[in-house]
Amino acid sequence: MIILFKHTVRFVLFLLAQALLFNQIELGWGIHPMIYPLFILLLPYNMNVFLSMLVAFALGIGIDSISNTYGLHASAAVLLAYLRPMIFSVFEPRDGYEEGLEMNIYSMDFMWLLYVFGLMLIVHHLWFFTLELFKFNEILFILKKTILSVPVSLILCILIQVIFVKKTGDRS
């Protein structure tokens, strides 16, 4: 029950933060920081993949409806939720994951987090920018946007965990 409440609050906070703050700031050079992939990463490890795809879809549609992108964020978020179990199983540690564990910066190895989350962000951003621009001759611009945005998003997501996630795993 507490876990459900925690993730609902997070859902709302990530939605509003992405739509009202991070979709509005301009850093130049086509950088578009996106932090809501962190919400999908922080969902419980053994969550049903159907449920996590539906939650991701709802989060994406919420962000889309405020920033008028009509399904773009939803598509990228669903892709991420779909790939999440596969990426987790590829990077599984030798003795497996703990049951019901939350994958945050304290419970996991830092290098593990960097690899897994970097990969997830690259896939997500590439998918998002490809759909957003959707032209073959813009491929260099798509790659430039992805290469520049992924580090910014990654740093932001690590900072958010450092600031807001307590060592026990609860959000303050």
Add this chain to the structure above:
Amino acid sequence: MRNLIEFFKRFQVFLVFAALQGVALSTYFTSMSFPRSQYLTSASKVNGEILSWKYEFTKHFNLAYNNTRLQKANIRLRETQPGSFIRLQYGLVKIDDTLYKQQYEYMPATVINSTFDKRNNYFTLNVGSAQGIERDMGVFSDYGIVGVVHNVSEHFSVVKSVLTEAINIDVMMESSEAHGLLKWDGKDARVGSISGISNDMRIKKWDRIVTRGGSGIFPKGIPVGKVSRIGSIEGLPLWDISVLFSEDYRRIQRVYVVRNLLKKEQEKIESLIPVDKEETTR
């Protein structure tokens, strides 16, 4: 049959994934040109409220800039008032005649949400159908055009701004009246481009570009920007013209919505043009 069930069981995760992607992508690719409903846009009631609440905080950021601009616009208008002129010639009387009939009405509005560095940038206005806003009305500011109303709810509306892919506003050079379509390449919020001007027209750098007023969305002569670069397209007899927008879309707050009182009449008479057979078969 059993194989089929087996197949669905095996690929059920992928099928749900594909279904969700289908929903998301079909709304994304159709809404660009035909908005199906207002519920998934920032014009919807809940999102409009959230954005007005956000605007209460962010409106102060560019307040000084926008106030100065309004003041300048006021000065410009005041200078055209009869009170600012000395009468040089007596005996001429202006009569309120029937030669002129009002065609355009303007409504003030405030931009409560906007982006400028995405591929397609939409602005949300704090006026809606209750204030008489309808789809396909033009929006402009003191310094230049802003966009076309895309979606309307009761108290909010979404504007497809100049900074979108398929904006295609018809514009012309102020000096030569050569006209083309305004486009945006998705990179720099200050620079657009014009396509469709034949390269035998003479165009100078820093020529002013204004709206043409052909489709009845904007009145004629609303500023758009200035020519910043002229190039040629290989293999086509057309100029490739870059436009430096006269409006800074990154700080825009106060805009006007255009209502064309004669639009129905124009549409009615234009719908009587017979469809060109060659054009449809091509």
